[in-house]
Amino acid sequence: MSEDLEKLKQRLPLLDYLRRQNWTARPVGRGGEFVGLCPLHGETRPSFYVNAHKNLFYCHGCGQGGDLIRFVELSQHLSFRQSLTYLQRQSVVADPAAVLRQASAFYQQQLDHYPEARQYLERRGVRDPALIRELQLGYAPGGSLRRYLLAQGYSLDLLRRTDLVNPQGHDTLYQRVVFPCCQDSCIVNLYGRSISAAFAHRFISGTKGDLVAWETVRQFPSVILVEGIFDLAVLWQAGFRHTTCAFGTHLTPDQFRQLSDRPRTVYLSFDDDANGSGQQAAQALAHRLRAQGITPRRVLLPSGHDPNSFFVQGGDARQFQSLLEEALS
Numbered sequence: 001m002s003e004d005l006e007k008l009k010q011r012l013p014l015l016d017y018l019r020r021q022n023w024t025a026r027p028v029g030r031g032g033e034f035v036g037l038c039p040l041h042g043e044t045r046p047s048f049y050v051n052a053h054k055n056l057f058y059c060h061g062c063g064q065g066g067d068l069i070r071f072v073e074l075s076q077h078l079s080f081r082q083s084l085t086y087l088q089r090q091s092v093v094a095d096p097a098a099v100l101r102q103a104s105a106f107y108q109q110q111l112d113h114y115p116e117a118r119q120y121l122e123r124r125g126v127r128d129p130a131l132i133r134e135l136q137l138g139y140a141p142g143g144s145l146r147r148y149l150l151a152q153g154y155s156l157d158l159l160r161r162t163d164l165v166n167p168q169g170h171d172t173l174y175q176r177v178v179f180p181c182c183q184d185s186c187i188v189n190l191y192g193r194s195i196s197a198a199f200a201h202r203f204i205s206g207t208k209g210d211l212v213a214w215e216t217v218r219q220f221p222s223v224i225l226v227e228g229i230f231d232l233a234v235l236w237q238a239g240f241r242h243t244t245c246a247f248g249t250h251l252t253p254d255q256f257r258q259l260s261d262r263p264r265t266v267y268l269s270f271d272d273d274a275n276g277s278g279q280q281a282a283q284a285l286a287h288r289l290r291a292q293g294i295t296p297r298r299v300l301l302p303s304g305h306d307p308n309s310f311f312v313q314g315g316d317a318r319q320f321q322s323l324l325e326e327a328l329s
């Protein structure tokens with residue numbers, strides 16, 4: 001209990017907490033001390049001191065002093081135990097990972113309320129409700145996330161810092177199917193695929209995270225790497241569970257390390273674009289993988305196809321299996 005208490009106080013420094021409550025202060029001396037108007041009693045001349053190093057406050061006006069918990073007891077009129085509960089909640093609402101988790105859960109709930117989103121998934125050949133749940137696909141209608149998260153106690157500042165809300169104060173993702181990108185099982189980004197005319201691919205700011213579902217896919221002796229989440233979805237649906245995705249043809253250094261963390265065969269099943277960019281990228285990546293002791297194989301899809309369109313336009317698991325067997329080494 002007392003250790004939890006110390007951790008809580010470290011996670012939520014008194015000065016940060018006060019600033020979040022719009023307490024303004026100026027530094028005094030060089031000892032990490034700050035002074036401002038007392039939030040606990042009415043005054044016009046500052047007599048409320050905070051020592052940031054000691055994480056303590058003292059007011060020369062009303063004589064109150066103590067730590068963060070004491071401050072919450074006094075300012076919120078709560079018992080010690082109630083103050084703890086209140087602060088635990090506050091420390092959650094200041095956590096970027098928590099707000100991304102909440103946003104992803106919110107988007108998943110929206111999927112059922114917007115037929116246009118379901119229809120989009122249908123068009124991309126993603127029909128299995130269990131798969132949709134497993135991939136945690138959701139829908140960002142736009143214009144409702146900000147209100148929802150503010151009501152949950154998250155600050156607008158945090159929503160801006162995580163880029164869930166743009167600098168103009170609007171939801172960043174708008175009319176997009178949303179997929180949560182994870183790193184070490186923690187959501188670090190959201191990918192949004194536009195279902196309208198808007199620019200197709202959008203992330204909120206931050207890293208793309210790990211290769212998709214890498215913790216399970218890495219167990220397989222061979223893996224299939226695709227460009228997009230809807231390529232992965234149709235392949236999983238067709239039984240190719242050893243498929244992962246890097247969102248595009250460019251792997252981050254972390255993703256490249258993951259893919260080459262032990263000897264394996266990697267099937268590169270990139271888009272067959274008219275300008276050949278997908279295949280060029282596959283060739284370059286194959287070269288780099290080979291240098292790491294990986295056996296790369298380049299899958300040649302019919303002209304103009306990506307794995308998603310291949311299945312959507314009638315390709316089946318047996319046909320894709322032949323493509324894997326014919327893949328170039």
Ligand SMILES: [Zn+2]
Nearest residue numbers: 038041059062
């Ligand atoms: Zn005071």
